[in-house]
Amino acid sequence: MTERRTRNLKVAMLARVEGEGGLEVRVRNGRLVDVQFRIFEPPRLFEAFLRGRQFTEAPDITARICGICPVAYQMSSVHAMEAACGVTVGGALRELRRLLYCGEWIESHALHVVMLHAPDFLGYESAVHMAKDHADQVVNGLALKKTGNAIVTLLGGREIHPINVRVGGFYRAPARRELATLVEPLERAREQALGMMAWVRGFTFPDFERDYQFVALSHPDEYPLCEGRIVSSRGLDIPVADYERHFVEEHARHSNALRGAKRGDGDGGLESYLVGPLARYSLNFDRLTPDARRLAREAGLGPVCRNPFHGILVRSVETFYAVEEALRIIAAYEPPAEPAVRVEPRAGTGTGASEAPRGLLVHRYRIEADGRIAEARIVPPTSQNQRSIEEDLALFIEPRLALDDATLTWQCEQAVRNYDPCISCATHFLKLRRTDG
Amino acid sequence: MHLVRDPLPEAPTDGRVAVPPLLIGVGHEGRRDDAAGVRAARLVRAMLWPRARVIECDGAAAALLEVWQGEPVVVVVDAMSSAAPAGTVRRIDVSREPLPGDLFRGSTHGLGLAEAVELARSLGRLPPSLVIYGIEGERFELGTRLSYTVECAVREAALRISEEITAGIR
Numbered sequence: 032m033t034e035r036r037t038r039n040l041k042v043a044m045l046a047r048v049e050g051e052g053g054l055e056v057r058v059r060n061g062r063l064v065d066v067q068f069r070i071f072e073p074p075r076l077f078e079a080f081l082r083g084r085q086f087t088e089a090p091d092i093t094a095r096i097c098g099i100c101p102v103a104y105q106m107s108s109v110h111a112m113e114a115a116c117g118v119t120v121g122g123a124l125r126e127l128r129r130l131l132y133c134g135e136w137i138e139s140h141a142l143h144v145v146m147l148h149a150p151d152f153l154g155y156e157s158a159v160h161m162a163k164d165h166a167d168q169v170v171n172g173l174a175l176k177k178t179g180n181a182i183v184t185l186l187g188g189r190e191i192h193p194i195n196v197r198v199g200g201f202y203r204a205p206a207r208r209e210l211a212t213l214v215e216p217l218e219r220a221r222e223q224a225l226g227m228m229a230w231v232r233g234f235t236f237p238d239f240e241r242d243y244q245f246v247a248l249s250h251p252d253e254y255p256l257c258e259g260r261i262v263s264s265r266g267l268d269i270p271v272a273d274y275e276r277h278f279v280e281e282h283a284r285h286s287n288a289l290r291g292a293k294r295g296d297g298d299g300g301l302e303s304y305l306v307g308p309l310a311r312y313s314l315n316f317d318r319l320t321p322d323a324r325r326l327a328r329e330a331g332l333g334p335v336c337r338n339p340f341h342g343i344l345v346r347s348v349e350t351f352y353a354v355e356e357a358l359r360i361i362a363a364y365e366p367p368a369e370p371a372v373r374v375e376p377r378a379g380t381g382t383g384a385s386e387a388p389r390g391l392l393v394h395r396y397r398i399e400a401d402g403r404i405a406e407a408r409i410v411p412p413t414s415q416n417q418r419s420i421e422e423d424l425a426l427f428i429e430p431r432l433a434l435d436d437a438t439l440t441w442q443c444e445q446a447v448r449n450y451d452p453c454i455s456c457a458t459h460f461l462k463l464r465r466t467d468g
Numbered sequence: 469m470h471l472v473r474d475p476l477p478e479a480p481t482d483g484r485v486a487v488p489p490l491l492i493g494v495g496h497e498g499r500r501d502d503a504a505g506v507r508a509a510r511l512v513r514a515m516l517w518p519r520a521r522v523i524e525c526d527g528a529a530a531a532l533l534e535v536w537q538g539e540p541v542v543v544v545v546d547a548m549s550s551a552a553p554a555g556t557v558r559r560i561d562v563s564r565e566p567l568p569g570d571l572f573r574g575s576t577h578g579l580g581l582a583e584a585v586e587l588a589r590s591l592g593r594l595p596p597s598l599v600i601y602g603i604e605g606e607r608f609e610l611g612t613r614l615s616y617t618v619e620c621a622v623r624e625a626a627l628r629i630s631e632e633i634t635a636g637i638r
Contacts, residue, residue: 098528146529146530158579159587166591177530190531191526
């Protein structure tokens with residue numbers, strides 16, 4: 032028998048991810064040679080669309096980047112614009128923003144946990160196949176998602192690409208009685224989130240850990256959604272405005288998305304880092320509610336989670352937290368005097384960051400005195416995680432090379448889906464070289 | 469005071485459905501022919517106004533399961549992307565036969581119309597009567613203008629759907 036010397040595993044089109052991407056793994060003489068997480072969805076050029084538009088248009092334009100996490104784009108953009116204009120939004124309007132974001136977390140996490148990721152752990156090709164044997168859990172997940180959608184619809188005007196968010200607040204603030212209609216579904220969602228966790232904690236998880244460089248927002252008083260400083264597990268603690276001093280993006284030939292990296296502290300070399308639920312959780316565990324912390328411990332999670340396959344557990348904890356946080360905000364809600372604070376444009380630059388379900392989302396804008404956008408930069412979480420995804424795969428594959436191709440390919444896809452990558456979000460960069468003359 | 473004879477239509481007595489069927493137009497208006505289903509649904513709404521119940525949907529599986537839950541008779545119209553000639557209009561009664569997975573374009577995370585139908589079947593949430601009209605598209609790139617052949621097919625589909633709905637509520 033001739034020994035096979037070269038082995039290529041190729042997933043031309045990754046299933047159960049948002050957008051179009053693939054995976055290529057090359058093995059030669061029993062050693063891993065290369066891993067590429069390929070993003071071939073075409074560039075979407077949003078930063079270019081924004082130039083010349085009014086600063087007030089950014090939340091509506093950037094919401095179109097993603098149908099799953101439009102609220103994240105709206106929140107990062109309004110915070111960036113308010114920073115540029117020297118305005119801070121607080122009180123009930125700030126709470127409403129958190130409530131809207133809770134809705135997005137609930138719907139996005141429920142979708143990923145139940146419909147996209149659970150089939151990997153249970154050995155089904157898709158949620159459709161899984162539903163035959165786990166109908167109750169699928170119905171439970173869809174009900175949770177529906178409650179998340181209901182929050183976004185009530186506050187945002189519609190469930191996808193909300194239209195009620197503006198720089199300075201909202202176009203219309205809800206009355207107390209309107210928010211009260213969400214209480215009953217949220218009480219049910221609390222039980223549904225517990226049911227989801229009870230289900231996923233029984234899955235079997237690969238034994239795999241990495242010493243990630245976690246990066247997330249952190250706020251002294253709350254689990255981060257819209258505001259905070261950017262911190263890391265290696266001591267970084269910076270205001271959002273300093274993001275670009277510490278993080279860069281580079282272009283890799285095999286990907287249509289820019290790849291994020293952190294500048295090293297010593298020689299300035301580029302380092303991978305991880306954003307998303309694991310990072311958020313590990314850097315902010317003590318700011319979860321007591322019940323959410325208890326839920327995490329009961330699922331076997333410590334205050335720091337380094338196994339990316341446990342992401343499904345962490346998302347379940349965050350779903351439960353988002354339900355509790357939504358109930359807290361609704362119970363304490365007093366409608367604001369005005370639905371928005373007045374924001375006058377001025378020439379300047381502003382950076383905003385928020386925690387999309389998939390991780391840190393950074394927006395920076397430079398605007399002119401008349402409010403026109405002169406420059407825009409958007410750094411989505413999937414771009415920042417690309418290096419980490421490839422490193423995960425390399426470390427994960429090496430000790431598993433004895434597996435047959437089908438099994439190894441399956442596990443590699445699962446490892447990518449740990450990140451809930453949003454490829455559509457990641458491919459909007461623009462690198463324009465222009466020569467006038 | 470005006471007295472009107474027979475001001476309301478007579479209640480059906482022969483077992484036919486009293487509530488008009490729900491028509492769901494699926495598609496994305498920024499992807500040229502992908503909007504065929506939405507455009508056809510709007511035409512039906514105009515043709516049957518005020519008797520038609522028409523909604524538009526992006527086609528994500530979870531959203532479809534939500535909107536047709538509890539509905540006895542549902543008609544869905546969406547753009548197809550199969551090997552058929554552009555403008556082909558196909559009618560599939562999915563309460564009687566499975567929906568081939570490769571006829572329709574995927575939605576967010578690949579969970580689109582075909583997945584919604586089979587998921588609903590697994591969960592026992594398929595409407596008792598679910599008919600799907602597919603309109604074969606030609607161009608799905610960014611843009612808002614339908615191809616000429618697809619524009620014609622949208623009218624054909626709208627006529628056939630309005631006839632089917634009218635027959636159900638007559």
